[in-house]
Amino acid sequence: MAGLIDVAHGLDVETLRKDFPLLAQEVNGHPITYLDSAASSQRPRQVLDAMREYDETTHANVHRGVYGIAEEATHRFEAARVAVGRFIGAPNPAREILFSKNATEGLNLVANTWGRTHLHPGDSILLTEMEHHANIVPWQMLAEERELSIRWIPIDDDGALILDDLERLVDGVKLVGITCMSNVLGTLNPVGDIARVAHAAGAVVVADGAQSVPHLPTDVSTLGCDFLAFSAHKMLGPTGIGVLWGRDELLTPLPPFLGGGEMILDVRKEGFTPNDLPWRFEAGTPPITEAIGLGAAVEYLQAIGMESIRAHEISLTTYAMNTLAERFGDDIRIFGPKDPTQRGGVLSFAYRDIHPHDVSQILDQYGVCVRAGHHCAKPLMRRLGVNATARASFALYNTESDVDTLANALAETGAFFG
Amino acid sequence: MAGLEDLYREIILDHYRSPRNRGELPSPPAQRVEGFNPLCGDEIVVTLEVTDGTVSDIKIGGTGCSISQSSASLMSAAVKGKPVTEVRDLIRTFKGMMSIHESTLPGKDSQDEDDIEATEAQLLDVDSLGELAALQGVVKFPVRIKCATLSWNTLAQGLDEAESKTESASA
Ligand SMILES: Cc1ncc(COP(=O)(O)O)c(C=O)c1O
Numbered sequence: 001m002a003g004l005i006d007v008a009h010g011l012d013v014e015t016l017r018k019d020f021p022l023l024a025q026e027v028n029g030h031p032i033t034y035l036d037s038a039a040s041s042q043r044p045r046q047v048l049d050a051m052r053e054y055d056e057t058t059h060a061n062v063h064r065g066v067y068g069i070a071e072e073a074t075h076r077f078e079a080a081r082v083a084v085g086r087f088i089g090a091p092n093p094a095r096e097i098l099f100s101k102n103a104t105e106g107l108n109l110v111a112n113t114w115g116r117t118h119l120h121p122g123d124s125i126l127l128t129e130m131e132h133h134a135n136i137v138p139w140q141m142l143a144e145e146r147e148l149s150i151r152w153i154p155i156d157d158d159g160a161l162i163l164d165d166l167e168r169l170v171d172g173v174k175l176v177g178i179t180c181m182s183n184v185l186g187t188l189n190p191v192g193d194i195a196r197v198a199h200a201a202g203a204v205v206v207a208d209g210a211q212s213v214p215h216l217p218t219d220v221s222t223l224g225c226d227f228l229a230f231s232a233h234k235m236l237g238p239t240g241i242g243v244l245w246g247r248d249e250l251l252t253p254l255p256p257f258l259g260g261g262e263m264i265l266d267v268r269k270e271g272f273t274p275n276d277l278p279w280r281f282e283a284g285t286p287p288i289t290e291a292i293g294l295g296a297a298v299e300y301l302q303a304i305g306m307e308s309i310r311a312h313e314i315s316l317t318t319y320a321m322n323t324l325a326e327r328f329g330d331d332i333r334i335f336g337p338k339d340p341t342q343r344g345g346v347l348s349f350a351y352r353d354i355h356p357h358d359v360s361q362i363l364d365q366y367g368v369c370v371r372a373g374h375h376c377a378k379p380l381m382r383r384l385g386v387n388a389t390a391r392a393s394f395a396l397y398n399t400e401s402d403v404d405t406l407a408n409a410l411a412e413t414g415a416f417f418g
Numbered sequence: 419m420a421g422l423e424d425l426y427r428e429i430i431l432d433h434y435r436s437p438r439n440r441g442e443l444p445s446p447p448a449q450r451v452e453g454f455n456p457l458c459g460d461e462i463v464v465t466l467e468v469t470d471g472t473v474s475d476i477k478i479g480g481t482g483c484s485i486s487q488s489s490a491s492l493m494s495a496a497v498k499g500k501p502v503t504e505v506r507d508l509i510r511t512f513k514g515m516m517s518i519h520e521s522t523l524p525g526k527d528s529q530d531e532d533d534i535e536a537t538e539a540q541l542l543d544v545d546s547l548g549e550l551a552a553l554q555g556v557v558k559f560p561v562r563i564k565c566a567t568l569s570w571n572t573l574a575q576g577l578d579e580a581e582s583k584t585e586s587a588s589a
Binding site for chain 2: 355356357358361362365372373374378381387388416417
């Protein structure tokens with residue numbers, strides 16, 4: 001069976017699949033074909049074991065106790081922070097990596113701290129038409145409160161940003177919010193090019209890395225953005241923890257986000273003194289077990305190598321686009337860039353006129369898990385002229401055989417609706 | 419495990435492929451209401467005319483999956499020409515059918531036994547729903563219940579709005 005062992009890309013997929021207990025499950029009498037990693041990825045044993053081992057041997061609250069396990073817990077928690085920082089090339093990981101609940105909270109943190117400090121009535125911000133609601137709604141909330149105006153970078157029919165007019169669009173803008181990779185179209189955006197123009201115009205760039213960090217080599221020291229938010233649960237880690245990276249010099253002068261324990265140096269009746277980076281932005285007991293899990297996920301990804309993962313996903317996306325086009329011709333419309341090297345492993349599609357809900361329901365009968373809906377990107381859905389799409393998305397553990405199963409189940413879907 | 423045939427009954431597929439009362443009535447005079455399913459982005463437009471306490475005409479617009487579309491189509495056929503009071507009863511019965519199993523599904527807040535029996539008693543008899551009973555299988559697919567009830571909630575809102583209009587007109 002082709003593709004099970006993608007040796008060409010240094011990835012022994014058949015072996016690494018054994019690390020993922022969930023992939024051995026059956027659904028509706030079929031082996032599971034998990035094609036929804038863009039929503040949330042599965043976790044390898046290494047992550048699950050690291051979390052359990054920590055819980056069973058070391059758990060205590062961090063930054064508080066002087067006793068042995070509390071100190072060890074703190075040490076491991078901070079080590080996870082540094083590991084995540086190194087993973088994305090953060091120049092100063094011990095200060096610049098802020099743990100949040102998820103990517104959404106990270107983006108809200110930027111809106112509430114940087115945004116409230118720097119954005120005033122009449123100011124403009126620039127977003128793209130392909131943003132996830134997580135990088136739209138926090139800005140709309142702030143725009144309403146602060147009387148800001150929001151401009152939009154449009155997309156073309158292939159799902160690429162139209163940047164011809166960027167200099168005019170960015171003129172007078174204080175902040176640019178842009179996704180590194182669309183969770184609907186798979187489009188990889190030229191964050192660096194956009195950031196150069198944005199910085200020349202004096203704007204700060206907030207990048208949504210929720211889809212890119214799990215699948216592409218990421219180096220914030222060259223990426224060009226000033227903030228980058230992502231979630232552990234899309235990169236083989238647990239739910240409940242995300243990361244916001246920000247440039248030290250931008251984070252340092254910012255006021256806290258939430259108030260409470262951890263985020264202070266001193267509290268008197270008259271007021272409080274906020275803590276240093278990164279704790280100033282981590283009020284209350286953090287997700288400690290989850291941080292350990294995220295650290296293990298990063299270690300797992302690094303051991304395999306992000307370059308290999310990217311190469312495997314390009315090859316799988318190519319195979320999927322070719323297979324679906326060959327088997328279904330005009331019956332299938334795949335959204336987003338045609339060139340698999342210009343996109344991530346996310347395939348949104350429309351199959352005949354069968355509603356995505358119905359497609360997904362029938363696929364489920366064959367154990368195939370795909371997403372159906374608006375993918376939290378309603379402005380993009382309106383631009384595409386659809387209410388919803390079905391979306392298959394790949395991770396390092398997917399194979400060409402998964403794609404074949406998807407295609408077979410789609411053919412059954414077609415037969416079912418006649 | 420619930421099979422696909424529980425969900426996609428022949429009547430449902432028929433109404434999906436050839437929806438009844440499709441379109442929009444001119445509004446005004448018709449009452450026009452839009453319904454949204456925020457989970458999936460489906461939109462439905464119900465336009466209805468209420469004359470002398472009767473739903474004299476109804477049309478369904480918008481887009482959605484087979485379940486939401488067929489439910490809307492079946493609904494339009496069931497309520498057209500019926501007195502508003504009967505239509506309201508039908509809405510209650512239909513939504514009862516849609517929620518009874520939902521509330522007994524694992525993972526839902528488990529109501530106490532009495533509550534469930536009360537809902538069951540209130541369910542009236544499903545036979546009174548006629549063809550609409552074909553949608554009963556949807557309750558085995560909890561995520562699809564909202565698809566089935568979208569048009570009914572929209573209709574209920576339309577009736578409320580139509581009634582408040584006549585009230586204010588006669589006041
Ligand atoms: C591009 C993008 N941004 C943001 C998010 C939000 O991630 P989370 O729900 O983990 O905060 C997602 C995931 O759904 C996403 O795909």
